[in-house]
Amino acid sequence: MPKLSGRVIAITGGCGDIGMATARVFCQEGATVVLLDVDPPRSSLGKKARGASNTLSYLPCDVRDRASVEAVFDRILRQHERLDVAIANAGVVANEPFLEITDENWKATLDVNLTGAFHTAQAAARIMAKQKPGKNGIRGKVLFTGSWVQEMPWPEGTSYIVSKSGIKMMAKTMAQELAKLKILVNVLAPGIVMAGLSKKIYEANPTFRKRVGLAIPLGEMQTVESVAQGFLFLASDDSNYMTGATLLMDGGNSLVRRD
């Protein structure tokens, strides 16, 4: 039984590793997925993600720019007539020791990760608020990519951690306010994912590899498929009583104090 049959789903940062893996899983479950990103999909991944009876498309979008976000969501609504799930997944990481963080680093991180998430969530929720509930009684779901570090510090990650922690509270406040409209809002908090920047550092840096092996109780970095499965649970009807919550999938990272 496909779990997302006919659902229209938008993913910001959709062309990154997590976005593509999630789109792949969603398409397999019957969803119509729109990837929103400043970068277009790498074409080989784009082809792999398409299944037999689903649609996958891309719209350029810069989440830092309110007008850009509103324009793409408006276009999605006109084309698909509704929006069932929006995932605010666009994010950047720029680690720096606290004493060296520049205003540029701070602003760049918060502009994408927090303000960008806000633009996405608000645009999506405004559409959902006006549409009829689906057969499942729900108008829509807004999901955020958080992080295990929304609960626990990691060295040199201040601006990133602040942005993810901000997302956590945004999700809870949205959930509280929008529950009566049957708009559910939740956060998926992954662990250290083998993707993007972390993947590059892991491959290049033995110190990082050692630190990671010691830091993660389950002993390995997380796959993007694992994150995608978490989003599937949150997007599907299996979690319709969940709102204002964080699904923490971090291999036990946030339990462990480390040197």
Added chain:
Amino acid sequence: MVITGGGHGLGRAVAKRFAQERFRICILDIDAVAAQEVVKELHKQCYPAMFAQVDVADVNSIQWALEACVQRFSRIDILICSAAVAPVAHYLEVTPEDWDRAFAVNVRGLFFCNQRAARLMRKTGGGRIINITSPASYMGHAYYAAYAASKAAVDSITRSGAVALAEYNIRVNSLAPGRMDTKMQEATERKWAELAGLNYEQLVESRTQSLPLRRRTTPEEIAEAVLFLAVDASDYMTGSRLNISGGLELS
């Protein structure tokens, strides 16, 4: 899959859902009659199932029951601890017996179920433990002090288990359901209403309408989330707490 408290309420719904997914089911409950009823229903649909009476307040009873499961099905892959008691009394009236009972079942019993199952899982390459907690673990509640404290302990046991058992390929997570229509929920709210001099129906109504989603959940709805914690999709989760409370728990 082994489930304590499998004879009633949430445990029963979880057992049925897991049976549909081809898990072989062991119903553990202090109420042997109820446990047997569930097994009969599962057998009618040709699902493999057995029951064992267990008093989780007695560690020997736990050990015996788990060994009976292994004897029948040769391994334990999933343990779900759903057995609990919820004594209701105003904070100023809680008796030592109330307190000890809550902890004997909800904490001590849960811990030793986790531990004894983990010893068996370690021998067969790993497994999953799912502990049912409650939004009460974070809340202050004038009438549920013992219950709430016991659930806070469940959260801690879950975290310690996750850390201790990761190397054996055992994942430990907890799940906090919101207000559900079960006998336990009804019994606790009736008792609270009686003690506080409130009208039961009005109490239930206000405690439903005050929820962000303005409705209670059901054991069947929660069972889907319990299932998620037991399958490959959640393989990277350990030490976490799945809050499925309809917005009741926002902190």
